[in-house]
Amino acid sequence: MSSGPGADSAPAPSTHESPPTPDAASAKSSKSSKSSMFSSLRVRNYRLFFSGQVVSNIGTWMQRIAQDWLVLSLTGSATAVGVTTALQFLPMLLFGLYGGVLVDRLPKRRTLLFTQTSMGLIGLALAALTLSGHVQVWHVYLAAFAAGMATVMDNPARQSFVSEMVGPDQLQNAVSLNSANFQSARLVGPAVAGLMITGVGTGWAFLFNGLSFVAPITGLLLMKARELHVVERAPRAKGQLREGLQYVAGRPDLMWTIVLVGFIGTFGFNFPVYLSAFADDVFHAGAGSYSLFNTLMAVGSLGGALLAARRGTAKMRVMIAAAVAFGAMELAAAAAPSLWLFALLMAPIGMFGMTVNVTANTSIQMSTDPAMRGRVLALYMMVFLGGSPVGAPIAGWVTDAYGVRAGLAVGGAISALAALTIGLVLARVGNLRLSVGWNRGHPHVRFVPRERQEKEPVPAAA
Structure with a gap:
């Protein structure tokens, strides 16, 4: 179900975690996955995805800072800033599970094209209102809630699409690089937003965020469908x-x-x-x-x-x-x-x-x-x-x-x-037990199967 054109001849199944005693093929794969911190970037589709996210994540952090600053400047109320944040998270709390159901039914790449385009348009609308001087606090509330609604499907689709791009062997590496990407943007985005807000105003930060979604959308459009790892979608059904x-x-x-x-x-x-x-x-x-x-x-x-x-x-x-x-x-x-x-x-x-x-x-x-x-x-x-x-x-x-x-x-x-x-x-x-011992003069703490610990003889001193 996880294999597709371009996949390895015998990949580890994506339906379960690597077994405790991997065979030679999976051991070889594990070894190769450790050989490079950026190994998943060798996959063209993931490289396109990652590059788009670099730009988009910076824009997202810029909008977060600009959004809070705009609400504070409009209302002078820290409570209003908290309401804005709550409105962004509320859709995930209310509809997150339903978003997951839809993501399992729909093609991930097409879903992401829809959600990323929606979030880009939200940023551009907020930029237009702010730059024209017509923005009101309820506009920001509405934009925050709309972005949260898009996130309901965007988050699970973006997370699960990673495995379709890289397959099971490179999954940990790709997920880790996604997190590194997000944290790098967390360092850059607020700093750039601060300079932009001080220099030209919050509206330009919203404009940058809206335009930043061009990068991931372009990456999704340039991907080669035949190189994706095919995943069987869940059919529409009740329950x-x-x-x-x-x-x-x-x-x-x-x-x-x-x-x-x-x-x-x-x-x-x-x-x-x-x-x-x-x-x-x-x-x-x-x-x-x-x-x-x-x-x-x-x-x-x-x-x-x-x-x-x-x-x-x-x-x-x-x-x-x-x-x-x-x-x-x-x-x-x-x-x-x-x-x-x-x-x-x-x-x-x-x-x-x-x-x-x-x-x-x-x-x-x-x-x-x-x-x-x-x-x-x-x-x-x-x-x-x-x-x-x-x-x-x-x-x-x-x-x-x-x-x-x-x-x-x-x-x-x-x-x-x-x-x-x-x-x-x-x-x-x-059915594991804690095993504490010494290995070459160093403490060794791990969980081992109960039966194995009970049956293994005490090794003789070297």
Whole structure:
């Protein structure tokens, strides 16, 4: 179902994760996937997609900054800015699962042409209103909600289309490079937006974003359909939403991965609440330090995405270990006595957080039946993106009541505890036990099958 013209003669199946004991062919593939951090860019279709996303992601970050600034300048209300953000996430919470159903039924490339064109037109409309001086706050609200509606289908379609472009062997590398692409734009986009807003006004930032969608649309049109890995689409039928939920419920590896991402997204990723409070209330350093914190976290996230691309495989133990480390780093940052120590901890927090996201995304894609991939990814994105509107008020309440150090510590503790608990649950489901030993003078910690651990003799000393 995942093979197509141009595919390898015996690719690993895309309907499930790589088995614990891969054969020679898959081992060779794994080795080759580690040989280059940018190996998936050798695929022409993915190269076109990636190049288009470079431009579009910068435009998207520019619009986010310009949109918030415009609302603040129109209303003078931080609450209005929060309403704008909520309107962008609301469609995913309300209709995300239905978007996944549609994505499973429809051709991914054609769907992306529609969603990317829609988002480009939204940006151009907002630019026209702003540059003409007729923009009102309800226009921005409407544009944010419309962009959120397009995202309902764009997110799962864009995520699942990656496997059709590169196939299973290069999937982790491609997903990791997508994350690196997004994080690079996160470094560039806000800086360019700030210069553009100061120099010529917010309307030009919206115009750039609208025009930036020409790049991914052109890339999609230039792709060679015969080089895509053919995936059987789900036929139109009743009960497909319920079928998707039942599919996830019957797969502990998928269900617990999504639960873990939900906990971390809800309680661990409330950095807009924490970082601004640390900059102003704890270290009394102002907006410059807030910008520094965000920049260092983005650098760490970029590094985490590139390391995931270099690793080449998505392993559950890597995800669990990274989630525990993410929570531990947040606990350390909560207790950091100085601004510079706190700032330095932002990089590993970004790196471990990105490792969790990339590994979870890849493992879900690789272990999901292609006909179910849109629905499963829609649920994944809904849980991850939907966690912020739920978690941010909780983080704000803890911060107001007990201080920002307590708020960050609670978020880190919940993230680490959730990772440890889910790791133990997955180990029990997989009939695994924790094995601790020494290998050439170094500690070696891993999960091994219970039967194997019980039957293996103790090796004689060398």
